[in-house]
Amino acid sequence: MAKTRTFQDKLKKDKDARLCPVCGTAMTAVRAVRPEVHPTKGSWRFRDQIVIVCKCNHKEIYG
Numbered sequence: 001m002a003k004t005r006t007f008q009d010k011l012k013k014d015k016d017a018r019l020c021p022v023c024g025t026a027m028t029a030v031r032a033v034r035p036e037v038h039p040t041k042g043s044w045r046f047r048d049q050i051v052i053v054c055k056c057n058h059k060e061i062y063g
């Protein structure tokens with residue numbers, strides 16, 4: 001929680017209130033952890049990545 005807030009604060013500092021050119025809503029950076037199969041080992045692992053969320057992909061990210 002704290003980490004996410006820190007990241008968003010940093011992002012806000014860099015680019016204040018970026019709006020999506022498609023839907024016009026504010027784009028938010030969220031940290032998403034996705035399960036992923038290792039290409040050679042075939043085992044599952046979790047990949048941590050930052051995704052930008054707006055109305056366009058909100059459904060995809062949050063289900």
Ligand SMILES: [Zn+2]
Pocket residue numbers: 020021022023024025054055056057
């Ligand atoms: Zn959008």
